[in-house]
Amino acid sequence: MIVEKRTARRVTLTGTTLVIPGSGGRALTAVVTNVSATGAGLRVPEAIPPNEPVSVTMAFLDHAGTPTQEKLAGMVAWMAPSPKGFLIGITWDQTIDPETHPALAAYVDPGPPARSARPDRAAPPRRRAARGRQ
Numbered sequence: 636m637i638v639e640k641r642t643a644r645r646v647t648l649t650g651t652t653l654v655i656p657g658s659g660g661r662a663l664t665a666v667v668t669n670v671s672a673t674g675a676g677l678r679v680p681e682a683i684p685p686n687e688p689v690s691v692t693m694a695f696l697d698h699a700g701t702p703t704q705e706k707l708a709g710m711v712a713w714m715a716p717s718p719k720g721f722l723i724g725i726t727w728d729q730t731i732d733p734e735t736h737p738a739l740a741a742y743v744d745p746g747p748p749a750r751s752a753r754p755d756r757a758a759p760p761r762r763r764a765a766r767g768r769q
Contacts, residue, residue, distance in 0.1 A: 650695030
C-alpha cells in the first residue's frame with residue numbers, strides 16, 4: 636500500500652518548462668506532471684541525480700489567459716527511469732506563495748471559494764424535519 640506523504644495540493648499545469656542543473660549542465664525542456672506549493676514532478680529527457688540543485692522556469696497562461704513565466708529554485712529529491720526519459724521530483728527552496736510567485740500561487744493555492752457579497756443570494760437555513768413518536 637502506498638502512503639501519501641504530500642501535504643500540499645497538487646495540480647497539473649500545461650506549458651513549457653526549462654530545468655537547468657546547478658552543476659552547469661545544459662537547459663532541459665521538461666513536461667510537468669504535477670506542481671504544488673512545495674515541489675513538482677517533471678519528466679525530463681536526461682537524468683538529473685537526486686540532491687542536484689536546479690533552476691526551473693515555467694511558462695504558462697495565468698487565469699486571465701496572459702502568458703506568464705515564473706522562475707523557481709529547488710533540489711531534485713528523487714529520480715526514476717521512464718519510457719520517455721526520466722521522472723524527477725523537485726522540492727522548492729521556498730514555498731510558492733502569492734508574494735513571490737503570484738501566478739503559480741493562484742493555481743496551487745487558490746484560497747477559499749468566494750462568497751456572495753449579496754445577502755439575498757445566500758442559501759436559506761436548512762430545517763430539520765420533525766420526528767414523530769411511534
